[in-house]
Amino acid sequence: MSQNRYFIQIAYDGTPYHGWQTQPNALAVQELLDKAMSVYFRQPIETLGCGRTDTGVHATEFFAHFDVADVKAEKVLNAVAGINALLPYQIAVQKIIPVQHDAHARFDATARAYKYHVHFQKDPFKLNRSWLLKDQLDVERMNLAAAALFQFTDFSAFSKSNTQTFTNNCKIMEARFEVMADGLVFNIKADRFLRNMVRAIMGTLVRIGKGEIDIEDFKQIIESKNRSNAGQSVPACGLYLVKVEYPYI
Structure with missing residues (x-):
């Protein structure tokens, strides 16, 4: 056979x-x-x-x-x-x-990219597709904070506890907010992601946008490696896996 x-x-x-x-x-x-x-x-x-x-x-x-x-x-x-x-x-x-007989969908992936969608006005066509947020956000400050992610590799502060991973190190390649006509999109790309990582990062960046914490606080949260210091995870409905990269396809 x-x-x-x-x-x-x-x-x-x-x-x-x-x-x-x-x-x-x-x-x-x-x-x-x-x-x-x-x-x-x-x-x-x-x-x-x-x-x-x-x-x-x-x-x-x-x-x-x-x-x-x-x-x-x-x-x-x-x-x-x-x-x-x-x-x-x-x-x-x-x-x-x-693909070759030893190709592996999980371990051979070199990068993954996610988008998180936010909208600010009630829209029945975005139900379960985007997060309805009624707060005003300072997107410029959020982008400055997102850029700080490139300075770090250990993202334990944004990971679910008790996960079966050998390391919480990730290399983030892209992290930026894009203002759209009907809302806001957070784009993030890395070589790997931890459980719940994108939603926890987004929840913490929203705190920046609302003026609850500043960029130095954001850096200290990452350095603490403590999930309880980061913001709440945002709802799942706005999160999309949009790209998985391999060296051979």
Whole structure:
């Protein structure tokens, strides 16, 4: 029996799901994707994702790898429409990519990028897609604070406690706010992210924007490596995984 490995690129609305990773007592994106692919290929398929997103978090670009046995490459690569027909509307397969047998969706990723969306006026079309914030924010001060993130590598202050990671070091490559006609978008890119990191950073930067703390306070929070010193995590609805980079695709 010959097995070949592929990457599958998907997008999903995280609103109805308890994150990406399959869980025993809650519906997750991975569970539905694995079931649909197993039906389509008529064999058990288990995906391994590029990371994990929390309940309610969205992804416009997410990769997972999977192995399939004794199926011609042409059929696998042309399976997008068939798999999509077996998935709920909130999950969409975008493409399937042949890769080497040892390619790994999680460990081979060299960078990931997220966007966090904020809007300031009630909008029914942004429900569960963006965070409605009624406070006025000083975006210039928030951008100055975001730039300070480049000075640090240990982001323990923005990580959930008791996570199974060997290090809390990350290399942040981009961190900036972009003013849009209908709101505000925070763009952040790094080689890796800790659990809850983006939402905790955003929650702390909002405190800067509201004038509750200053940039020196922000730096001291990072240096403290203590999650209790940082701001509250912002709601999941505004967070999107938008890019995962690999050296070979």
